[in-house]
Amino acid sequence: MDDQLASGRRSLRTLPTTSLLGPTGARLWADYLDPKPGFSGAIDFIHKLNIPLLFTVESDQGTVFEPCKLNWHPSYLAFEYESASLSLREHKFVTWNDCSVAVQTWENRGPDAIVIRLKTDPRILQNKDQGSLSGVYSADRYSFAIRTVLKLSDNRLHEGLELAPGQQVRLVIAAAMGIEEQDDAAALERRAAAFLEQPAEDILPANQAEYQSWFDQAPQFTCDEPLITKTWHYRWFLMRHNLADPRVGQLQYPLFYEGRSHKMSKTPFAPHGWEFSKLIPLTAPMHLLEARWYPDRSYGDGIWKNMMASQDDDGLYRCLLVNETLHSYANFMGWGAYQYYLIHRDKEMARQLLPSLKRQIDGESRLMGNAEDRLIIEYKHNRTGKEYQPSYWYFNDFPKNCKDPELVTPLKRVDRSIYHYLNCIGVMNLCLALDDPEAERFGEQAEQIKSDVLSGMWDEESQFFYDLHYKDNRKAYVKNIVGFYPYWAGMTDQRHKNGLDYLFDERYFGTRNPFPSVAKDCPVFSAEGGWQGHFFKGRNGCVWNGPTWPYTNSVILDALAEESKRREHVYDKEFGHAFREYSMLHYAQRDLDKPYLVEHYDSMTGEPISDDVDYNHSYYIDLVIRHIAGLxxxxxxxxxxxxxxxxxxxxxxxxxxxxxxxxxxxxxxxxxxxxxxxxxxxxxxxxxxxxxxxxxxxxxxxxxxxxxx
Structure with missing residues (x-):
């Protein structure tokens, strides 16, 4: 993977002085690192913490190591600094067992002696014993405490290591981190000491081999187009980069985070805002579609086990942190679980999961259904993950103040109803596989949802699917991207064949950077987000009124491919173009040497709007396997x-x-x-x-x- 994705300096657009780090541990990762030796920046453990420093090494020649040369690799970061008096070369990485490791070579090139010394944060490391540093930090906001043990290859670094003119020294620094109640100091010391017991020149190659071994197990895809082949590699990197295994509190099983980067403030030890590093039900089925192709089932199984743990008494799956349960999100878990079952054919797994999937369908029917039909009402516009989609304000003439709750109209949503339909289909098929007599019940419910979508949400005159007023079924005539979801569900027929043409029409969804979250003819369309020129969520905020999201692109491409195959490949050319454009979103400035996928983009210019790099809320691997390779x-x-x-x-x-x-x-x-x-x-x-x-x-x-x- 290092050979396929190695880049130069790779930093956040919004924090260009910093650097990103590719490898992540089961619990430990770096949001970003400062241009310094060691691990200084914003360090996180299970959830966002913004630990400012694990360790660094300072010189009496100064503490500034710029200009420097940084070379990013998926498995490590290379850092080089040179001045007239000092040379530093460093390789650093995080291991899966939560060790931060730095291998450094210092050289005194000046005429006078220099002194280098270790610097740590006393909030993390408080104790010193025979050269080892240790400590416990209580992360009260998450109800756990982090134990850390740090080991040095040369203990003189504690008080100051003097380098004579011309002298060179190689150092190894390793800090092992764990949960205080689970990882005792002796175990962490052995973990850190293991890096000091091997030749320094072998440490990086051993780490690269261990990191690569995860990818060696994954499916391999190559083709004659570098764009598709490289994006395939990058998407597997995203899976590994966002893989976590907290094993504490409410998150006892492996899962994939939606992202590890920053929707939160960077205040040390006090992050504020929305974080992606938790279980998010909206994203989990997409992760399941990708993870089902990986042979180690512990990751896919972890997704559905964590989802079951998140389920409330009403049957809704909720966001989970290790110590807190948050709100629910729309999702297609029932459908995703059936797709997962098709690959592994594990009936025992299906038996464990099926009652939970049934409860979700029944709970959503009860809480968000209605007496007139089987469509699902969304009362909170952000619960489908598409906040500020304009149809919620259609019946109030798109007011200037979209944050006024009195001006938001609940809707029978296309996306909610399609998820509900797919979940019924998935549960029906699992019931059939298990000889469960409720297959008929869920099959009938799916048919009723399908009938209601096709009869109520489809507009014959404009040839599009629309959200409906939650009380009287009036159509909200806004062409949202979710209007294409019925094609994704495979419920359309010849009557609806012209609806997909809106995707390629420049007056609607055929933008330079497809596909926008709402058509260009919407009165509040804005390719860059914001609402009528007001960026009330900030420059990087999510407003689903015109920007492009990889999230919905993956769904729309899936729909387009399936519809093309159903209709004698009529959309193959359009799919090929849109799929390549989707692939290009994965690279900054459309440069294949700069992998950099974020949450959403300007649909006209392609400019990244958000800066949550290596974002993992979409699917791509599954599209390549099923539609490019055709499996x-x-x-x-x-x-x-x-x-x-x-x-x-x-x-x-x-x-x-x-x-x-x-x-x-x-x-x-x-x-x-x-x-x-x-x-x-x-x-x-x-x-x-x-x-x-x-x-x-x-x-x-x-x-x-x-x-x-």
Whole structure:
């Protein structure tokens, strides 16, 4: 992964003097690092803490190490500083077992002796014992305490290590962190000391190998377009970067964070604002779609186990921190769980999860349903993750003050209702797999939702799906991006075929940087966010009235691909263009040497609006597998059904479906991809089972039972 994604200096747009750090631990990570040796900046543990300093090394020549050279890699950060009198080279990283490690080489190039010494924060490290530093910091806001033990390869650094002119010294500094109640000081000391017991020159390569081993297990995809291949690598990096395993309080299982960067203030030990480093139900199903392709099931299983732990008495899944339960969010967990089941075929897992999924559907029906139909009412505009979407203000003529709660109209939302429909379909299919008699109930409910969406939300004259007034079913004539969700759910037919054309029309959603969150004909459309020129959430705030979100792009691309395949590939060209534009969002200034995905963008210029880098609230890997490579898993087999995006060759390998090794290859011409055979091929356990000279739909039926009891 280091070879694929290595970059130069990689820093936050809003904090350009800092540097990002790629590797993350199960609990420990750096939001950003200052241009100094060691770990100084904003350090976090499980949730946001803004610890300003774990350790650094200062010189009597000064404490400023700029200008410096920084080279970012997924597994480590390289830091170099040179002056007339001093040279410093450092490699630093965080390990999965929550050690911050720095390997430094100092050289005195001046005519006089210099002294370097360790600096730490007494709030983190209070005790010294035979050269080791240790301490406990009580993170009261999260109801846990962090124990830290720091070890040095040269204990003279505590009081000051003198370097004579021309002298060079190599240092290793390691700080191990854990939960006070779980990790005793002796265990943490052994963990930190392990880095001092190996040759310094071996430490970085060993870390790189350990870090790379996670990616070696993941599916591999290559093709003749560097943009798609590199973005595939970057998306797996996002999964690993946002992977966490708190194992404390309410978060006892692995999960993927929506992001690790900053929607919060940077005040040391006192972050304020919205943080992504927690369980967020809105995002969890997207993570499940991606994680289902990774062979280690502990990550995918962790998602649904944490979701079950978050469920309240009404059946709603809620945001979770280790010590606090927050509000619920709309989600398609029932659908995502069924997609996860299709890959692993674990009936015991399905039995554990199914009652929880049923409770969600029943709870949402009871709390947000209505007596007239099966559509779902959203009373709080931010609970679908699309705050300030203009349809909520349609019936009050888009007032200047959109923050006045009296001017917000609850709506029967398209997205809420589609999630509800998909959850019913997912639960129905899980019931069928388990011979659960309630399959019929959820199937009937899904059909009723479908009928109500198609009859009530579709407008024949304008050929679009709209939100409805929650009391009288009047249409809110705002073309929100969620108006395309019924195509994603596969519930549309020939009557609705023209609706997708809005995506490519420059008067509506066909912007330079597709797809905006609302059409350009909306009276309060703003490509850069804000509301009628008022940026009441700040320059980087989320306002769903015109910017582009990777979140909805992934859903719309999924819908576009499925609809194209249902209609004899009519939208393949448009999908290929939009998918490449979606891929380009992953790079600052559209430069493939600068991976940098954030939450949302100006839909006209492509400028990043937010600065929460390496953001993980969308899906991409799943789109490549199902629509580019064409690998689709059904109850009884595998269907190859790709969208034709103009690739000359591709290979998808290292995929595991119910313990079968899957490989898909395509080579348009025998001369294009080395030894790869010509044509479109599916291999199961190294045996060729499907073959065509061209990209086309083919089906492989499982020869045996494909479930695990």
């Amino acid at each position: 689709n898993v059904q109850e009884d087999g595998i269907v190859l059904d790709p969208v034709h995006v103009g690739l000359t060759y591709f290979e998808l390998n290292n995929v595991n479906i119910n313990n079968d090794a899957i490989r898909v290859t395509y080579n348009k011409s025998a001369s294009q991809a080395g030894t790869m055979e010509q044509g479109y091929r599916l291999y199961v356990n190294n045996e060729l089972v499907l073959h065509s000279e061209h990209l086309q739909m083919m089906k492989y039926t499982f020869p045996r039972s494909s479930t695990k009891e």
